[in-house]
Amino acid sequence: MTSFRTTTSGLAVAGLMAASAGIAHAAGGTVGRPAAEHVPSSIKSASVMQDSGSAASKRMVTGAKALRLVKLFDALHREPSDIMHCDVAGGPTTVVSFYGAKHVWQATESACTNVQVTRDGKRLPTLLPSKAWTAAVAKDLRG
Numbered sequence: 828m829t830s831f832r833t834t835t836s837g838l839a840v841a842g843l844m845a846a847s848a849g850i851a852h853a854a855g856g857t858v859g860r861p862a863a864e865h866v867p868s869s870i871k872s873a874s875v876m877q878d879s880g881s882a883a884s885k886r887m888v889t890g891a892k893a894l895r896l897v898k899l900f901d902a903l904h905r906e907p908s909d910i911m912h913c914d915v916a917g918g919p920t921t922v923v924s925f926y927g928a929k930h931v932w933q934a935t936e937s938a939c940t941n942v943q944v945t946r947d948g949k950r951l952p953t954l955l956p957s958k959a960w961t962a963a964v965a966k967d968l969r970g
Contacts, residue, residue, distance in 0.1 A: 875887075919937065931947060
C-alpha cells in the first residue's frame with residue numbers, strides 16, 4: 828500500500844510505505860479513537876475472510892482468538908485526514924467481521940487501503956493497520 832500526505836507544496840510521500848505492515852505517521856502523529864468506535868470485549872466470535880478474486884477462504888474464530896482480534900482492532904489508530912490512497916485495484920481483500928448482540932463491525936483491507944471500518948453498514952473512520960493486527964489476521968486465515 829502506498830499512502831501520500833498532502834502538504835502546502837503539493838504531494839509529498841509521508842513515509843507510509845507498508846504492505847499490511849505496521850504504520851507510523853511520522854509527519855503528524857496518529858489520531859486516537861473514541862470509545863464509541865471500539866468493538867466491545869464481550870464479542871465472542873469473529874469471521875476472517877480473504878477474497879483474491881479467484882478463490883476465497885473464510886474462518887470463524889471464537890473465544891480467546893476472537894478476543895485477541897478485538898483487542899488488536901481496538902488498539903488501531905485513526906488514519907490522519909490528509910492521507911490519499913492510490914487507485915490501484917486488484918489483489919486480495921481481507922474482511923474481519925465482529926458479531927455483537929446489537930452491532931456488527933466489519934474491517935476491510937486490501938492492497939491499496941488501510942483498514943476501512945463499518946458498524947451496521949455505516950462507515951466509520953479508516954484505521955491504520957499494525958504489525959500485530961496484520962499478523963493475527965494472517966494467522967487466523969491459515970487456521
